[in-house]
Amino acid sequence: MSTSDDRTPPAEPDATAAPSVPAPPPADPSPPTTRPPVTVPPTSSSPAHGGIVARGVRRSFGAVHAVAGVDLDVRPGAVTALVGPNGSGKTTLLLVLAGLLVPDAGTVSVAGHDPTAGPAARAVTGWMPDSFGTWDSLTAREVLTTVGAAYRLTPEHAEHRAAELLDLVHLRELADSPAHVLSRGQKQRLGLARALVHDPQVLLLDEPASGLDPRSRVDLRELLRELAARGRTVLVSSHVLVELDEMADDAVFISQGRTVAAQEVAAVATQWRPWRLRTLDLDALVRWLEAAHVPWQPEPGAPPVGDFSPPDEVRPARPGGVVVQLDTEATAAALLRDAVGAGVPIASLAPASGALESAYLALEEERR
Ligand SMILES: Nc1ncnc2c1ncn2[C@@H]1O[C@H](COP(=O)(O)OP(=O)(O)O)[C@@H](O)[C@H]1O
Numbered sequence: 237m238s239t240s241d242d243r244t245p246p247a248e249p250d251a252t253a254a255p256s257v258p259a260p261p262p263a264d265p266s267p268p269t270t271r272p273p274v275t276v277p278p279t280s281s282s283p284a285h286g287g288i289v290a291r292g293v294r295r296s297f298g299a300v301h302a303v304a305g306v307d308l309d310v311r312p313g314a315v316t317a318l319v320g321p322n323g324s325g326k327t328t329l330l331l332v333l334a335g336l337l338v339p340d341a342g343t344v345s346v347a348g349h350d351p352t353a354g355p356a357a358r359a360v361t362g363w364m365p366d367s368f369g370t371w372d373s374l375t376a377r378e379v380l381t382t383v384g385a386a387y388r389l390t391p392e393h394a395e396h397r398a399a400e401l402l403d404l405v406h407l408r409e410l411a412d413s414p415a416h417v418l419s420r421g422q423k424q425r426l427g428l429a430r431a432l433v434h435d436p437q438v439l440l441l442d443e444p445a446s447g448l449d450p451r452s453r454v455d456l457r458e459l460l461r462e463l464a465a466r467g468r469t470v471l472v473s474s475h476v477l478v479e480l481d482e483m484a485d486d487a488v489f490i491s492q493g494r495t496v497a498a499q500e501v502a503a504v505a506t507q508w509r510p511w512r513l514r515t516l517d518l519d520a521l522v523r524w525l526e527a528a529h530v531p532w533q534p535e536p537g538a539p540p541v542g543d544f545s546p547p548d549e550v551r552p553a554r555p556g557g558v559v560v561q562l563d564t565e566a567t568a569a570a571l572l573r574d575a576v577g578a579g580v581p582i583a584s585l586a587p588a589s590g591a592l593e594s595a596y597l598a599l600e601e602e603r604r
Pocket residue numbers: 297300301302303320321322323324325326327328329
C-alpha cells in the first residue's frame with residue numbers, strides 16, 4: 237500500500253501478515269509476459285509403438301482444402317483431444333487416420349501401420365463416426381455381432397463381446413430393439429460399443445460426447461480414461477471444449493486444416509490464468525487483497541463491488557467473489573493459506589475455466 241494512501245489501514249482481517257504470494261502480472265488488458273510458450277509437444281512414450289504419427293497430411297475436396305498440412309503425434313496410454321472450430325478439418329483428418337479417405341499428400345502411421353496400405357491399420361483401429369448410421373433391420377445386439385464377424389471374431393466370441401459391450405454402454409435393456417429406434421445419445425453409445433468390438437489398440441472418436449446426457453458423458457470420460465490406462469491410444473475430437481475437460485491428457489489444436497499447436501494439458505497448471513476466489517465476506521476479502529497488493533477484478537456479471545474502504549459502522553458480511561490471476565497451483569495454495577491466515581472467510585478458490593479452455597485461450601492470445 238503506498239504511503240500516500242490516506243485511508244486507514246484495514247484493521248480486520250489482519251492484513252499485516254506478509255503474504256507470500258508473488259505479485260501477479262498486471263491485470264488485463266496487458267497480457268502477462270512471463271507465460272511459457274504453449275507449443276510444448278507431448279513427449280514420453282514413442283508414438284511409433286501403438287500411437288499415431290502424421291506428417292504433412294493434406295486432403296482437399298475440389299477447391300476446399302479441408303486438411304491443409306497436419307502434423308500430429310498421438311501417444312499411447314493417453315487421451316488426446318483434437319480441438320478446433322466447425323469446419324476446421326477434424327472429421328476429414330480422422331477419416332484419413334481411419335483409412336477411410338486417402339490423403340492427397342503426407343504420411344500416416346497408426347500403431348506402426350500405414351492406413352492406405354492394406355487392412356493392418358484398420359484391424360487395430362476402432363472408429364466412431366460423428367453420426368452413427370444404423371441398419372434399419374438389425375437390433376443393437378445384431379449390429380455388434382455383425383461388426384464382430386467382420387473383424388473375424390467367432391460367433392461365440394462376437395455374442396459374448398456384444399453382451400459385454402451392451403452392458404458397458406448401458407444398453408442392455410435395448411439390446412434386442414431395432415437399432416434405428418434408439419435416441420441420438422443411445423446411438424452414440426452403440427457407436428462407441430461398435431468401435432470397441434475388436435478391442436482395438438487405437439481409438440478414433442469423432443465428437444463422441446455430442447448428444448450425450450450428463451451421466452453418459454461422465455461414463456464416456458471414465459471409459460476413455462480406463463482405456464488410456466490400459467495403454468490404448470485415444471484420439472477424440474470436439475468443437476466443445478468443456479466436453480473434453482477432465483478427459484484429455486494432451487491437446488492438439490486445429491484451425492483451417494492445419495495443426496496450430498500441441499500441448500500437454502497438465503502444462504496449463506503452470507501458466508498465468510484466471511482463478512475465481514469466493515468468500516463469505518466480500519468486503520473483508522477485497523480489503524485484504526488490496527493490502528496484500530494482489531490485483532483483482534470483479535467476477536464477470538457481478539454487481540458493482542462498491543466502496544471497500546473500512547466501514548464506519550459495522551455492516552453485515554456479504555458473500556461474493558473476485559477473479560485473480562495466478563501462475564501455478566503453488567501460488568494458489570499460498571494465496572489461500574495467507575487469506576485464511578488473515579481471517580478472511582474463504583469459501584473456494586478454483587480456476588475460472590477448465591484446463592483445456594485455458595490452453596485454447598492462451599493459444600489465441602499467443603497468435604494475436
Ligand atoms: N465430402 C466433402 N466434400 C466437400 N467438402 C467437404 C467434404 N467433407 C468436408 N468438406 C469441407 O471441408 C472442411 C472441413 O470439414 P470437416 O473435416 O468436416 O471439419 P470439422 O469436422 O472440423 O467440422 C469444411 O469446409 C467442409 O465443408
